[in-house]
Amino acid sequence: MIELDAEAVYRSLAARLREEVIGRDVRLVGVHTGGVWLAQRLKADLKVPHEVGILDISFYRDDFSRSGLNPSVKPSSIAFDVEGADIVLVDDVLYTGRTVRAAMNELFDYGRPARIDLAVLIDRGGRELPIAPTAVGRRIEVPEEISVVLSRDDDGRLHLTLEQRRDI
Amino acid sequence: MTSEFGRNPQLNRNGELHHLLSLEGLPRAIIERILATADGFINIAEREVKNVPLLRGRSVFNLFFEHSTRTRTTFEIAARRLSADVFNLDIMRSSTAKGESLLDTINNLTAMQAEMFVVRHATGGAPHLIARHVAPHVHVINAGDGRHAHPTQGLLDMYTIRHYKTDFSQLTVAIVGDVLHSRVARSQIHALTTLGVPEVRVIAPKTLLPTGIERLGVRVFNDMREGLRGVDVVMMLRLQNERMQGALLPSTQEYFKSYGLTPEKLSLAKPDAIVMHPGPMNRGVEIDSAVADGGQAVILPQVTFGIAVRMAVMAMLAGN
Numbered sequence: 001m002i003e004l005d006a007e008a009v010y011r012s013l014a015a016r017l018r019e020e021v022i023g024r025d026v027r028l029v030g031v032h033t034g035g036v037w038l039a040q041r042l043k044a045d046l047k048v049p050h051e052v053g054i055l056d057i058s059f060y061r062d063d064f065s066r067s068g069l070n071p072s073v074k075p076s077s078i079a080f081d082v083e084g085a086d087i088v089l090v091d092d093v094l095y096t097g098r099t100v101r102a103a104m105n106e107l108f109d110y111g112r113p114a115r116i117d118l119a120v121l122i123d124r125g126g127r128e129l130p131i132a133p134t135a136v137g138r139r140i141e142v143p144e145e146i147s148v149v150l151s152r153d154d155d156g157r158l159h160l161t162l163e164q165r166r167d168i
Numbered sequence: 169m170t171s172e173f174g175r176n177p178q179l180n181r182n183g184e185l186h187h188l189l190s191l192e193g194l195p196r197a198i199i200e201r202i203l204a205t206a207d208g209f210i211n212i213a214e215r216e217v218k219n220v221p222l223l224r225g226r227s228v229f230n231l232f233f234e235h236s237t238r239t240r241t242t243f244e245i246a247a248r249r250l251s252a253d254v255f256n257l258d259i260m261r262s263s264t265a266k267g268e269s270l271l272d273t274i275n276n277l278t279a280m281q282a283e284m285f286v287v288r289h290a291t292g293g294a295p296h297l298i299a300r301h302v303a304p305h306v307h308v309i310n311a312g313d314g315r316h317a318h319p320t321q322g323l324l325d326m327y328t329i330r331h332y333k334t335d336f337s338q339l340t341v342a343i344v345g346d347v348l349h350s351r352v353a354r355s356q357i358h359a360l361t362t363l364g365v366p367e368v369r370v371i372a373p374k375t376l377l378p379t380g381i382e383r384l385g386v387r388v389f390n391d392m393r394e395g396l397r398g399v400d401v402v403m404m405l406r407l408q409n410e411r412m413q414g415a416l417l418p419s420t421q422e423y424f425k426s427y428g429l430t431p432e433k434l435s436l437a438k439p440d441a442i443v444m445h446p447g448p449m450n451r452g453v454e455i456d457s458a459v460a461d462g463g464q465a466v467i468l469p470q471v472t473f474g475i476a477v478r479m480a481v482m483a484m485l486a487g488n
Contacts, residue, residue, distance in 0.1 A: 056208065059220035059221070060220060064487055068488055069222075073205055074207075075207050075211050076208075076211060077211065105221070108217075109215055109217035111216050
């Protein structure tokens with residue numbers, strides 16, 4: 001198991017995103033669960049006044065017929081009007097792009113945003129869809145059998161580990 | 169309940185829900201997961217687009233061999249919100265009237281690529297029979313069979329109680345009325361005991377109680393005032409007029425006097441007790457309008473929660 005310095009990667013993401021959103025009135029939307037932790041940190045560090053939106057994309061996954069319903073589905077909650085909003089979608093790890101696609105589909109069911117940007121802590125390549133992030137903490141290359149896992153300890157500190165995937 | 173194969177016919181080989189036929193014998197973990205999944209569907213009704221794409225391209229057939237407007241409509245809304253293709257078959261007026269057998273009807277519909285059947289039937293056990301004969305990829309949901317079971321009603325009732333009361337292990341719940349003819353009461357009793365409610369009471373005249381009801385783990389009261397004392401939840405049942413054969417009751421007025429829920433009788437329950445009813449209500453027969461429209465009634469939220477609970481059941485079945 002390899003551990004990356006998640007806090008350093010996060011600082012780099014926050015710095016990149018800060019440049020991107022200068023002068024804009026953005027709303028942060030985190031993808032459950034890791035994306036929500038990051039969005040909440042970014043809200044504080046970038047002084048975004050609006051409440052963070054939460055997306056659980058379980059109902060939008062394109063592998064539902066193969067893998068069934070996620071047993072730990074949590075309700076999505078977006079307290080602001082998505083119609084016309086300037087949105088930054090936040091997720092922990094960008095890989096195939098399917099989660100981001102599902103998240104965008106769900107967002108559009110709340111309304112038509114004016115713009116959506118994508119901020120991710122880790123871009124591990126391997127895209128299967130034409131999706132590119134706006135702000136990235138760090139790009140890494142890892143083999144298929146490794147998964148990149150974000151966790152958060154009781155003090156709110158972030159940890160990134162590379163683990164052997166159990167599903168392949 | 170176990171089938172001839174010695175396992176619960178509702179579960180697949182991995183112990184996951186494959187059909188929903190009855191709450192009897194359903195593991196607590198599965199009931200809790202259905203309720204938790206329904207939480208995720210509650211907010212969807214407040215969005216601009218009320219649908220999610222989970223069942224896109226799948227076919228759900230509502231097979232109603234017995235009249236029902238509300239249940240059929242809520243199943244239809246639930247399936248549509250999951251983006252399924254929904255077909256409503258009013259069987260009473262079609263093939264069975266021409267003499268086709270139940271299983272022939274099912275085989276024909278399966279040949280039309282049906283993947284889920286929602287079945288309401290006047291005969292107890294009809295959904296089980298269908299579930300035993302469908303192809304392995306087809307799911308069956310019991311939407312009420314005879315006097316036997318109405319599992320989605322039982323689940324939405326549990327969702328409602330959980331919404332207002334949170335902790336099942338602290339509750340006293342009373343089920344009041346025509347228990348004898350009620351599939352709803354049976355499903356409620358199984359769900360309440362499975363979820364660990366320490367005291368489930370049934371309140372009814374002797375003529376409207378099935379013999380041996382105590383074996384389900386309930387306390388029986390014939391006096392409504394005595395039975396309501398200190399309860400947290402009052403679950404009223406509809407007086408099933410259309411099922412009444414012979415003289416089980418003197419008159420509906422007489423029934424209302426003894427077993428109708430009035431503000432005065434409700435005052436014997438805990439001050440924060442909630443009042444539930446599966447609908448349609450007979451006002452002035454089993455429930456007084458002052459109670460039905462009063463601050464303790466959660467009868468309309470039950471209907472709203474019912475859609476989310478039915479979405480959860482359909483989504484879980486389709487994914488297993």
